[in-house]
Amino acid sequence: MPVATKAARLRSLELWRRAQEALAGGVSSAFRARAVPHPLYFQGGSGARLTDVDGYTYIDYTLAWGLLILGHAHPAVEQAVAEQLHQGWIYGAQHEREIRVAEKLVELIPCADQVCFSNTGTEAVQVAFRIARAFTGRSRILRFEGHYHGWLEPTPDTLILPWNDVAAVERTVAEYGREIAAVITEPILCNGGCILPAPAYLEALREITSRHGIVLVFDEVITGFRVALGGAQQRYGVIPDLATFGKAVAAGFPLSVIAGRREIMDTVASGKVMHGGSFNGNPVVLAAAEATLQELSRDDGVCLKRAAAYGARLRQGLAAAAGRQGVPLTIRGVETVFRISFGDEGPVTDERGLTAPPAGRLGAFLAAALDAGLYLLPDGRWYISSVHGEQELEETLAAAEQALAVVAQG
Ligand SMILES: Cc1ncc(COP(=O)(O)O)c(C=O)c1O
DSSP states (O other), X not given: OOOOOGGGOHHHHHHHHHHHHHSGGGSSSGGGGGOSSSOOOEXXXXXXXXXXXXXXXXXXSSHHHHTOTTOBTOHHHHHHHHHXXXXXXXXXXXXXXXXXXXXXXXXXXXXXXXXXXXXSHHHHHHHHHHHHHHHHSOOEEEEETTOOOOSSOOOTTEEEEOTXXXXXXXXXXXXXXXXXXXXXXXXXBGGGTOBOOOTTHHHHHHHHHHHTTOEEEEEOTTTBTTTBTTHHXXXXXXXXXXXXXOGGGGTTXXXXXXXXXXXXXXXXXXTSSOOOOTTTTOHHHHHHHHHHHHHHHHHHHHHHHHHHHHHHHHHHHHHHHHHHHTOOEXXXXXXXXXXXXXXXXXXXOSGGGOOOOOXXXXXXXXXXXXXXXXXOOTTSEEEXXXXXXXXXXXXXXHHHHHHHHHHHTO
């Protein structure tokens, strides 16, 4: 693998400077501007690897922020999409594949009696709120600190609590319960440090919301089709009323899904909730989703099992390398999505509990890891795909050890 140096990524730097003239902010999604040392420009991706415009190839652990569960340019997805393109790419009307994909989702997702399609996670969350409000006749949404549910502003009647704190939910619901339409949570706090739910916390949310007639929404935009085929609800055995999916469901094509109990989803069928969208049910996107779901379901879910086994070995290898280098590395999360940080070890149950890590260590690690051939997200998050294999693991651990050695030198 060629090793890049900061100075050598001149073409990317040139494009980054040019982009800021005509493209507001220089990037198409604000989060991408945080890249260390500056946003890179890419010319291609294949399997677990991405190649930038300067000709350097990296093992990709960003996976387009979690979308590429099957890696780049997976042949089954590519073929399904290509075949659909030859038959036209949008009808603005019905086609059989939307039924087949809906049926498959109902089979895979524990809370799903029915689903609706939209295009992004942000949209799916808004649809879920609308459905919950129509179903309950209430307006408030209860959400949690550090959770990300899309880029739209929270509605003014939102209550925000620390996560993993059952007593706080009990108190708030006792006071406002009759006004609360939905409680929404990431079932694993992937966006706020990859923090796991405390034992029995999700069960407590389930019990409290049921008792107060509140719709429980799991935002599974990250966890869906990643931490288990049926999402975190399957992994933890806690079934929400509604759930939102995006990212991995179509392995990189813009599909999001709202899934839920029939009696609640009936608000859509009855017309109480207006759910529209010119791009909804796009045949190309659903071709990608159908191929993805087939691939993820085959051989008793071997793809996700392989990704999880890889993630577990990677985590062990990173911890061992950090030990050898004498660097205090913390790893939080699950096998296929986890986050590393430096110097904030100790049990953490919510975003507030994350101590500010000593300045610069993560940045130093990310820059050195990039030079050694690893492409990571700016917050230290790693996503694993089903196509990361033995070769990638070996190269990654060698590269990470080099980067940890840089951190150790201060
Ligand atoms: C948990 C969660 N919900 C919603 C969203 C918004 O999804 P999108 O970026 O597709 O609008 C994201 C995006 O990262 C997410 O992580």
